[in-house]
């Protein structure tokens with residue numbers, strides 16, 4: 302390896318080590334629950350402002366949403382996320398009832414040198430009911446944010462979203478008692494018009510508005526219960542205040558029955574992304590959710606192509622990082638399943654089970670760089686003793702290694718030499734050879 306390559310590799314390793322959560326793949330934040338993900342591009346990075354679900358410490362919310370604070374995360378490549386810590390909590394907002402645990406879906410926008418963080422919560426005070434929306438202001442996208450003394454006068458509701466139009470006029474959207482919009486004053490913390498209802502939306506429960514503009518079209522997007530749980534849907538118009546024309550569904554109901562979905566849509570480095578949530582780490586309780594990302598594409602007429610949720614998510618995974626095939630891009634119908642590594646500790650992630658001769662799992666977008674990888678390390682286990690083939694996928698199906706896994710009941714880290722390792726970005730496949738049963742946690746190259 303020459304000096305330039307060695308430096309490049311060191312830099313990549315540093316990038317990996319100093320990131321606080323693991324690589325891409327869904328869910329994207331892997332050490333805490335993150336719901337209602339609002340993504341924004343600030344200072345050339347993606348900033349993520351989600352709600353922070355927690356298992357409730359108070360009896361009355363054991364079966365409900367429970368959120369005490371907000372973290373902010375950032376990423377340059379959508380695969381490594383830095384947690385900047387808590388930016389606002391129910392204890393440090395003067396108007397919020399301190400033990401309400403109601404810090405629901407937020408948004409953040411930039412204007413004239415300041416970052417404005419909008420969040421709903423339960424106001425303190427006798428006879429105060431429902432939700433209000435407040436603002437906290439910062440010089441930086443990651444804080445510190447200073448909360449305003451009072452919530453915004455005139456808003457009763459949740460899920461604020463702010464759009465600043467080309468002419469500088471800011472609009473705030475929210476849900477609760479219908480779907481509303483009002484103009485914001487230049488100071489960004491007061492309404493500048495009476496709230497009005499959004500026109501042109503379909504019947505059925507709606508919340509979580511996210512509004513953006515693309516090529517002269519205003520997209521009013523929202524979670525919508527068409528049948529029994531929330532889809533993500535959208536309407537378009539030529540004015541930020543509507544009326545809008547309903548266009549259809551961006552993401553269908555979850556087949557697993559997670560009741561809520563909540564999203565944001567953002568363009569970053571010439572690609573559009575859908576951020577949304579699912580209860581990946583909490584399959585039995587859908588109020589503990591996890592943020593995900595998938596690619597989003599527009600048709601030439603400006604309509605949005607429906608997004609199928611994936612486990613693979615977005616981005617490229619470096620071959621020298623741990624690659625988790627349980628976040629697959631494709632999987633054989635027979636002889637495969639995915640399970641938690643430890644059901645009692647969901648944040649440890651998942652494993653792939655292959656239990657039929659020829660069963661396979663594929664993972665796309667692995668970057669082998671140009672270093673010439675020498676070895677593969679697999680965290681793997683097999684009660685029966687089995688062999689796994691590691692190869693590229695069509696059209697270059699070259700075999701890189703065959704991993705013989707001795708019978709045993711615990712995880713083993715098996716290291717073996719690889720051959721024919723390619724350069725650049727490729728899709729890889731793991732398949733079971735000759736039957737038996739194998740569990741794969743991760744593989745990586747070095």
Ligand code: FUB
Pocket residue numbers: 336337352366405406459460508509561562563
């Ligand atoms: O996270 C609490 C609530 O669940 C949000 O405000 C809604 O949009 C739904 O996602």
